[in-house]
Amino acid sequence: MKLLVVKLVTLLSLVVAGDIVSYDGYKVYRLIVTTSAEIDLLSELRNDQRIDFWSRHRIPNVPVDAMVPPDAQTEFETLLKINAITYEVIINNFEETEIIGRSFERRNITLVTISSGGSNKPTIFADAGIHAREWIAPSMALYIINQLVENATNAHLYANVDWVLIPVANPDGYEFTHSNTRMWRKTRSTATICYGADPNRNFGYHWGESGSSTWQCDDIFAGRHAFSEVETQAIRNYLAIHSHHIKLYVAIHSHVNGTNYTVGNSAELLYTSAGCSDDYAKSVGIELSYTIELPGGGTSGFDLPPEDILSTVEETWEGFKAYHQYVENKFVNLTN
Template structure:
């Protein structure tokens, strides 16, 4: 029938969707000497040709920008005019993407229910792992589908607990930005260490852990199949797809540092919580926020531990505690392998970004400790580190998470005396 034919054709069109080419795209590394120079760069960030892989206000720390061929002359001449130093970090990004896709295509599937820290796992592999943990550790692990993504994928939350109710909880969202592949890997490693290493069971004696390892599965899968640097959800707009889910949360939504332009990478959505992905998180968190002690949004990249507010250059009333606890993460990692993180207020360090989950957790839900963690990036290899670097990064993060656990456990013990 004609209907069948149409459906078949649509199916073929989807299956054959061609991979987006980054041929001629360059990645620039810019070193700023003043906040004014950072603000000058900000102007470019509202133009789609300029994709800021990192963006901040720190003099001497590089800012990385991927630029399509049509924007490169304009960018270089503007920077030269203002005497701002830059270098080309990646000359043709397509070569990096092609190399990674070739590796992805040739890798074996992760055995169903297994986990890998030498590959970036696909969403179905990740869900199979979480469900296998629940089957194998029924007294410790529960999973829950908090809703479907826009394209109908199961969004799984995993809870690790020794039982009892309303224990202090560490909650982490990961992979809300599609292209930040190291974030789901990190959540999976912390889950793996907690559940599958018996010596670590003390870490969930008095504290519960809850993770949504792939908060934006449609985007995550799309970055694997089609467009490596996709960041947003995949909801249908009138002109462009998706909103930036980390500009879509309803606390001072749209105030600044987000865009009203659908095609922007930092499009805030047409209203707060316009995306089913943020709606379901809001509903889950609202129901459980009274016992969440620490919220962390896992992102990449740049080695930052950031705390609210993000929407404006202002500090919450417990900024001292946020700074102290943020430093625990840095200090633990630093002692472990010598790496360091910059800890501080998000708006002051990065510029304002309204509609983030960290602000919603702190302001909308009154979760006292709320962070955005920016993991290490891939440097000259591209946005994410190559698969061979996953393990050291997730091991490093595990050290930081254990430090946070120590604080949550001891502060809740003190407050219940």
């Protein structure tokens, strides 16, 4: 058995030399070890940097999660079977990323899918960073991704429900807030006088109506026409293909003051705003569609103090877990 372990470790070591550009095809295994001998066997594998053990337990019958690259999965599973170690694959593809379009300035519009495999499962979809200056929104999306793919205790959250997130839906504007104008809100497409349009007024549902502007220098300029911006086109095109299994759409924005959230129609609680992504999602058949306004920095406006970022995303993550529970209860047939 020692020989088989050495062979696997050697195989994994051979592929360390190449740079890993993605985790496509990586599987995450959940192992149940019952004896000290099995624990010792896994301890030998921990010496290889390519097997990423997410759990460090050395106690029998406590699950151990490990991520394994595609080239080593057959050997890894063979080793487990020979040693009668019980396992299950809890993530078939650790990280699926997709470029669904490019911004006006040719930056990638990246979409991340987190799934345990299968197709046409009920899906939670979220866009973030559609307004460039709302920096806490991309942080929230990244925290969701982090909790799903790096926290093994959350594996049940993508067992029956897929998650799809766009961390930065307006990458040109987001970059511009870092390099030039902190309070920039719009895209960076060119026009005759002023740059950009408000992408959250550019969607083709009641486009150009109340709460938007026809003046191109206005922060709520709706664009020359519905979907004039390539950034909104990318989301539209993705939804055209996948909306039939997206059950919940969340547009992540900021900011409102404080951490006591009010639930209701945004047109009544905030203001009317035609041409938004959440309304468009509802119009193409997504049953549940919401906007969440994260807290700002109080007197600092959109500049949430760094020390407040973690507490904000942590408390909002609890809300997303509630979203998941509702979607799973409503749309997943747990008897199958």
